[in-house]
Amino acid sequence: MLNRINIDQVFHAFGDPTRRKLVEQLSQGPASVSDLAKPLGITLAAVVQHLQVLERSGVVRTQKVGRVRTCRIEPAGLNLAADWIAERRALWERRLDRLGDILAEEEPPMGQAS
Amino acid sequence: MRTTANNSSVTHSTFSIERVYPSPPARVFAAFANQGIKRRWFAEGEGWQVDEFTMDFRVGGREVARFRFAGGPPMGNDTVYLDIVPDRRIVLAYTMIAGGTRISVSLATVELAQSGDGTRLLYTEQGAFFDGADNLAGREIGCRELLDKLAEELRAHE
Numbered sequence: 001m002l003n004r005i006n007i008d009q010v011f012h013a014f015g016d017p018t019r020r021k022l023v024e025q026l027s028q029g030p031a032s033v034s035d036l037a038k039p040l041g042i043t044l045a046a047v048v049q050h051l052q053v054l055e056r057s058g059v060v061r062t063q064k065v066g067r068v069r070t071c072r073i074e075p076a077g078l079n080l081a082a083d084w085i086a087e088r089r090a091l092w093e094r095r096l097d098r099l100g101d102i103l104a105e106e107e108p109p110m111g112q113a114s
Numbered sequence: 115m116r117t118t119a120n121n122s123s124v125t126h127s128t129f130s131i132e133r134v135y136p137s138p139p140a141r142v143f144a145a146f147a148n149q150g151i152k153r154r155w156f157a158e159g160e161g162w163q164v165d166e167f168t169m170d171f172r173v174g175g176r177e178v179a180r181f182r183f184a185g186g187p188p189m190g191n192d193t194v195y196l197d198i199v200p201d202r203r204i205v206l207a208y209t210m211i212a213g214g215t216r217i218s219v220s221l222a223t224v225e226l227a228q229s230g231d232g233t234r235l236l237y238t239e240q241g242a243f244f245d246g247a248d249n250l251a252g253r254e255i256g257c258r259e260l261l262d263k264l265a266e267e268l269r270a271h272e
Contacts, residue, residue, distance in 0.1 A: 095155055
């Protein structure tokens with residue numbers, strides 16, 4: 001059975017502008033909850049609540065060391081094998097589309113055949 | 115299919131893509147057999163800088179592609195051609211490399227069939243995808259791109 005993240009949870013996590021900002025910030029590197037709260041101008045409690053949603057979706061991981069909770073992006077959560085294969089498939093979809101474009105533009109005159 | 119995040123997991127998967135082109139099989143086949151044409155659709159046009167693209171299109175022959183996204187880690191494909199039937203079939207095995215580490219090994223089959231005046235192409239890839247590669251810088255970049263794309267998608271629906 002697939003041990004994969006519920007895609008609904010991921011979309012729910014990204015469905016909120018504050019959470020997207022948090023993820024954007026974290027994509028620059030790990031940060032503490034108060035680091036995250038500052039530029040957003042919201043309370044720590046609100047940030048913690050958003051982080052919980054992100055953590056449940058598997059996109060973000062948080063770890064408490066002493067009194068500081070550090071948050072980081074969890075690439076393993078996002079780079080599911082399914083994404084991996086979807087990416088490869090998309091790569092080939094684009095390649096074969098380009099092949100079609102090249103075939104179309106280089107079509108030589110072939111008698112009446114068209 | 116395993117999707118755990120440990121470094122040694124392997125996911126096996128198969129996907130197929132079908133296209134119908136208005137060109138006859140011989141011309142579609144030529145686009146795979148001719149290095150200049152193949153380079154154009156295979157390697158260029160993805161926004162990649164192509165550092166190397168050489169191919170030896172015969173059974174047992176090899177193809178080497180090296181490319182990178184602007185500022186990204188070097189990526190590569192190492193290919194060996196296993197079966198070639200002119201205008202009908204090409205079977206190859208390829209390894210994909212990111213930042214010096216193999217991230218997948220695949221068997222790819224291209225089947226061509228006459229379809230009216232055109233050609234029906236079926237591309238099937240059977241792959242072993244190495245999850246350990248997720249730890250690579252390349253995957254981090256891929257992850258960020260994925261996030262950006264997802265964010266874009268969601269913004270569009272706001």
